[in-house]
Amino acid sequence: MADMDKSTPIEKSSEHSEYESKHVEEQGRHGSVNLNRNVTARIQNPLAGIPRETLLKNVEDFANEVGLSDRTALLQRGALVAQDPTSFEQISELEEHEREALRNEVLHKWRQPFALYFTVILCSVGAAVQGWDQTGSNGANLSWPVAFGVPDTGPNSSRWSQWVVGVVNSGPYIASAGLGCWLSDPLNNYIGRRGTIFFAAVFCLLSVIGSGFTQNWQQLFITRLLLGVGMGAKASVVPIYAAENVPAVIRGGLVMSWQMWTAFGIFLGFSANLAVADTGDLSWRLQLGSAFIPAVPLVIGVYFCPESPRWYIKKNRYNDAFKSLLRLRNTPLQAARDLYYVHAQLVEEHDIIGKSNYISRFFELFTIPRVRRATLASWTVMIAQQMCGINIIAFYSSTIFSQAGFTDRQALFASWGFGLINFLFAWPAVWTIDTFGRRSLLLFTFPNMAWTLLVAGFCNFIPISNTAHIALVAMFVYIFAMFYSPGEGPVPFTYSAEVFPLSHREVGMSWAVATCLFYAAILSISLPAILDAFTVVGTFGFYAALNVLAFVLIFHFVPETKQRTLEELDYIFAVPTRTFIKYQYSTWLPWYIKRYVFFNKNAVLEPLYNFDQGVTDQRRMSSVVKQ
Numbered sequence: 001m002a003d004m005d006k007s008t009p010i011e012k013s014s015e016h017s018e019y020e021s022k023h024v025e026e027q028g029r030h031g032s033v034n035l036n037r038n039v040t041a042r043i044q045n046p047l048a049g050i051p052r053e054t055l056l057k058n059v060e061d062f063a064n065e066v067g068l069s070d071r072t073a074l075l076q077r078g079a080l081v082a083q084d085p086t087s088f089e090q091i092s093e094l095e096e097h098e099r100e101a102l103r104n105e106v107l108h109k110w111r112q113p114f115a116l117y118f119t120v121i122l123c124s125v126g127a128a129v130q131g132w133d134q135t136g137s138n139g140a141n142l143s144w145p146v147a148f149g150v151p152d153t154g155p156n157s158s159r160w161s162q163w164v165v166g167v168v169n170s171g172p173y174i175a176s177a178g179l180g181c182w183l184s185d186p187l188n189n190y191i192g193r194r195g196t197i198f199f200a201a202v203f204c205l206l207s208v209i210g211s212g213f214t215q216n217w218q219q220l221f222i223t224r225l226l227l228g229v230g231m232g233a234k235a236s237v238v239p240i241y242a243a244e245n246v247p248a249v250i251r252g253g254l255v256m257s258w259q260m261w262t263a264f265g266i267f268l269g270f271s272a273n274l275a276v277a278d279t280g281d282l283s284w285r286l287q288l289g290s291a292f293i294p295a296v297p298l299v300i301g302v303y304f305c306p307e308s309p310r311w312y313i314k315k316n317r318y319n320d321a322f323k324s325l326l327r328l329r330n331t332p333l334q335a336a337r338d339l340y341y342v343h344a345q346l347v348e349e350h351d352i353i354g355k356s357n358y359i360s361r362f363f364e365l366f367t368i369p370r371v372r373r374a375t376l377a378s379w380t381v382m383i384a385q386q387m388c389g390i391n392i393i394a395f396y397s398s399t400i401f402s403q404a405g406f407t408d409r410q411a412l413f414a415s416w417g418f419g420l421i422n423f424l425f426a427w428p429a430v431w432t433i434d435t436f437g438r439r440s441l442l443l444f445t446f447p448n449m450a451w452t453l454l455v456a457g458f459c460n461f462i463p464i465s466n467t468a469h470i471a472l473v474a475m476f477v478y479i480f481a482m483f484y485s486p487g488e489g490p491v492p493f494t495y496s497a498e499v500f501p502l503s504h505r506e507v508g509m510s511w512a513v514a515t516c517l518f519y520a521a522i523l524s525i526s527l528p529a530i531l532d533a534f535t536v537v538g539t540f541g542f543y544a545a546l547n548v549l550a551f552v553l554i555f556h557f558v559p560e561t562k563q564r565t566l567e568e569l570d571y572i573f574a575v576p577t578r579t580f581i582k583y584q585y586s587t588w589l590p591w592y593i594k595r596y597v598f599f600n601k602n603a604v605l606e607p608l609y610n611f612d613q614g615v616t617d618q619r620r621m622s623s624v625v626k627q
Helices: 018-027 052-066 069-083 085-090 096-107 114-140 159-211 217-245 248-255 257-275 280-292 295-304 309-314 318-328 332-353 358-367 369-387 390-403 408-424 438-461 467-484 491-499 502-557 577-597 617-625
Strands: 042-044 610-612
Touching (some): 069 085, 114 159, 114 217, 114 257, 114 280, 114 295, 114 408, 159 217, 159 309, 159 358, 159 502, 217 309, 257 491, 309 318, 309 332, 309 502, 358 502, 390 408, 390 502, 438 491, 491 502, 502 577
Parallel strands (some): 042 610
């Protein structure tokens, strides 16, 4: 058995005739699920129901076709595991070390190869660049408007200067939503995930250095537009790259590192703002330019990461895909299993979606039912990130705290505290996002963000001369961040990176990120005027109301995706929206009231999704423990 991966294929029963094999393949699996209208909410393994002999023959043909004939036996063993992951102990062809590796996927799921963790670290650096880029302007907003003759506060300010400051600050988000995000699809198509990350990192590196040398607000605006090209392309590809490389059981925990390290970048940005605050007229230049620091390791490190195996498969480069998977999985068996499983699911996807070009893929985001539901869900979680009000703090916290009665130094310190809390409270989501789930975290945190913003606004009625004014405003903004960081913080980019089929993943993620950054641009442009018209109290109250609206949208349009492979999510989003909403009102809501309002511990929730030979965490755990 030691050399089985390169030996002759596993033998098939001689009673299985060639006609029967052809007939089974033509007929397909009995009761296969419609990937556009899954009214029964079944989640089906694409290999389930295929007779053993047929499956082995299919794998042998596949191996010969893609140039992996020397790995036929290994691929066949992997396919047998993929067909029923909970019954691997009964597969006689497996070696003991392979069984042990499969057990460890459940018992020690964080025990992964170095290349996988290096890839995640690289993605985390990319996220830190994003966070630092966002907050460099935060502290600089206290200085550069005065230096360029467009003060947005004080007796010399005007409505014109307020809009100029808003437009300059929104530059990265305008360019991201208008160009950077949409470059992601063609860049991914021609130069891959790694090449796109490199392209984006170069823009993020050079543009922020240039911003530190600008001589007027027009030049600063141009450098921030160039920064937006890199930010948009990077934000559209890095979460996808991470999601495609990481196993399903820990995908949420690792992919959410995008937000966790974005929060870390925000904290570093606030730290840099504070560190150079006393450098006089140079302070705002250093605050903007310091964001080049994390871009340097991103430009260099991406060279040493493996390319996404799913991208290779999309390009029909199966040999390269297998080599990537060998670096990203603990054993060749797991690499072979994932290679064939992804291939099998993509065959089904192709039957539904077919071939398309960039333009047609964009329109199919709204016309193909399965893709349209993913588009709606990703739009909901992305726009909710702007509706929740987090970016009024991330972009303008120093300005808001200053208008609330803080000195410039106090405002920078208060912003630094916000950045620290935002980062520290993102850590719990590494575990909770794959246990409680994406949807549950959102439904829990949004009501809490609403009341904390409302109370923070009301605290401004306390006289500024009272020390409680500053303390309570800062405290409730910090509590708001504590609820945001494990919920709406990590979920949108994790969720949007996983919900689209491979054929539409780049353009779908581009749409999702463009949605997020377009509304970030609107927020950034309008907030100085909103603060002037509504005052701090009205602004906080306005965003508290938007949190309630976001909660309603999430309840109706965002399905749960935790612990499903990227391919199995096809079945989740094949469930009609009407069926999903009906279930929430007729089944989930009555159960929730019984369980948590009337404290009925015997209340049982009937699940929406029926897993056809599903691999829930509980099933996998029980299958291992029984051995």
